[in-house]
Amino acid sequence: xxxxxxxxxxxxxxxxxxxxxxxxxxxxxxxxxxxxxxxxxxxxxxxxxxxxxxxxxxxxxxxxxxxxxxxxxxxxxxxxxxxxxxxxxxxxxxxxxxxxxxxxxxxxxxxxxxxxxxxxxxxxxxxxxxxxxxxxxxxxxxxxxxxxxxxxxxxxxxxxxxxxxxxxxxxxxxxxxxxxxxxxxxxxxxxxxxxxxxxxxxxxxxxxxxxxxxxxxxxxxxxxxx
Amino acid sequence: xxxxxxxxxxxxxxxxxxxxxxxxxxxxxxxxxxxxxxxxxxxxxxxxxxxxxxxxxxxxxxxxxxxxxxxxxxxxxxxxxxxxxx
Numbered sequence: 672x673x674x675x676x677x678x679x680x681x682x683x684x685x686x687x688x689x690x691x692x693x694x695x696x697x698x699x700x701x702x703x704x705x706x707x708x709x710x711x712x713x714x715x716x717x718x719x720x721x722x723x724x725x726x727x728x729x730x731x732x733x734x735x736x737x738x739x740x741x742x743x744x745x746x747x748x749x750x751x752x753x754x755x756x757x758x759x760x761x762x763x764x765x766x767x768x769x770x771x772x773x774x775x776x777x778x779x780x781x782x783x784x785x786x787x788x789x790x791x792x793x794x795x796x797x798x799x800x801x802x803x804x805x806x807x808x809x810x811x812x813x814x815x816x817x818x819x820x821x822x823x824x825x826x827x828x829x830x831x832x833x834x835x836x837x838x839x840x841x842x843x844x845x846x847x848x849x850x851x852x853x854x855x856x857x858x859x860x861x862x863x864x865x866x867x868x869x870x871x872x873x874x875x876x877x878x879x880x881x882x883x884x885x886x887x888x889x890x891x892x893x894x895x896x897x
Numbered sequence: 898x899x900x901x902x903x904x905x906x907x908x909x910x911x912x913x914x915x916x917x918x919x920x921x922x923x924x925x926x927x928x929x930x931x932x933x934x935x936x937x938x939x940x941x942x943x944x945x946x947x948x949x950x951x952x953x954x955x956x957x958x959x960x961x962x963x964x965x966x967x968x969x970x971x972x973x974x975x976x977x978x979x980x981x982x983x
Contacts, residue, residue, distance in 0.1 A: 710939055798946060805942035808958050813938070820958050835939055869911030873947060875933075875940035878914050 672724070677766040679739055679759045682750060690743045691736040691763060692720065694727040700895040701732040703769035703786065705760050705778030708799060710835050711872040712741055715775055717879045718871050722773075725888030731895060733773075736763035738781075749831055749838040753796075753846045756781040771895060772858075776872060779858075780850040787857030789894065791887060792870065796850030803834035861890055901977050904951055909969075912936070912944050925970025930963060941966060954979040 672694055679689040695701075704723070707715040723733040738756045740748030761783040764772065772788035777799050779790035804823055811818045826832060828841045839847075852860075863870050866886040871878055906920040913920075913935065930936055936944075945956050956979065965975045 802939075802942045802946045805945055805958060805961075806939040809941050809961065810938035812962065869907075869914070873908075873911045873940075873943050874914050875912055875935040875937065876914065 672720075672727075675734075677736055677763045679736075680755075680762055681739060681746065682752070682755055687739065687744075687746060689737045689739060689746075689759065689763075691734055691767070692723070693732070693734045693767070694723055695732050695734070695767070696727075698730055698732045700730075700771065701734070701767060701769045702726060702771045702773050702788065702891065702895070703760065703764045703767060703783070704733060704735040705772060705774035705782060706735060706738065706742070707775040707872065708738075708741070708756075708777035708780070709803065709837050711776050711794075711799070714872045714874060714877050716742075717877055718884060719775055721879055721881070721884035722888050722891075725884055726891060729888065729892040731892065732767075734763060734767040734769065736760065747838070748843075749840050752840070752842050753781050753850060757783060771891075773891060774858075779852050780847075782853075782855055782858065789859050789861050789891060790852060790855075791861045792863040792872070793852030793860060795852065796847040800834075800844065800848055803837070806835050859894065861887065865890070901952065901980055902973060905948070905973055905976055908944060908947050908951060911947070912940055923969040925968060925973070927969040928967065929969060929972060930966035936966075948976065952976060952980060954983055 672692060675691050675693045676688045677691050679687050681687055704719060706712050706719060719735060723735060726733045737744045738759050739746040740751040760781060764783050764786055769786060772782060772786040774782055774790045776792050776794050779793050780796050804820055808818050823832060827844045831840045866883040868880050868883050871880060910917055910920040930941060949956055965971055
């Protein structure tokens, strides 16, 4: 496993170097990972890397890029829109010469075009936002402040909002709320139930699960040459 | 153990990373929010979304106060009432 980087296009035509975790041995099959978004990205990172380790063992290269504004990225998330993530994934796919894509949860909402592959446990953009809005309402209530879903959404759309530690612009909220996991040609849906066990994005504390990582990697290992 | 009870325990097992045996030991008095430090606002929010999906109920934010999540018994009673009303 090696840290690498890729040239990531930014809004306004600029570019930045973003970090990527890679298993790159110039092999035939090369899987680009579209990471889960926001809090789920943290919860699923360990699981994602465990899947990459297993792919490596099966002779498959893989690449886990940071999306601008998330993880180690130095870009200001408040300036980022979902389309920027799609462009980042396209750039990473080109840079690493990916042959397939594996999207985790919300990562499948910003899939790069052209590449075929898999989408693990699809989720609507609106559901991701709703869970983060709820977390904020619950935390505020504990602190003695009453907030409502509608009022927070209206405020967020007008001037942006911080949810679960993520600064989201009005445009991010507007676009993310409309994104639906699509039936993109060449992308096979892997529902969580297929892996067995409890979904790791739900865990209060990030965790891993060997049998789930085994199962997802096995689906890819069989599928790449199909 | 009825369906709602069983499904609710499974969701809690998934959120808390507990085994089915461990959540089977939950009683009506088992403390949740406040007693389990890992059950923070984000975890509770995920729990609510998952309850809506798996138990086919709709939860309004106004209905969620600290008391609902205080113990397993209060959460089960809330969920049961929601399902009965659905």
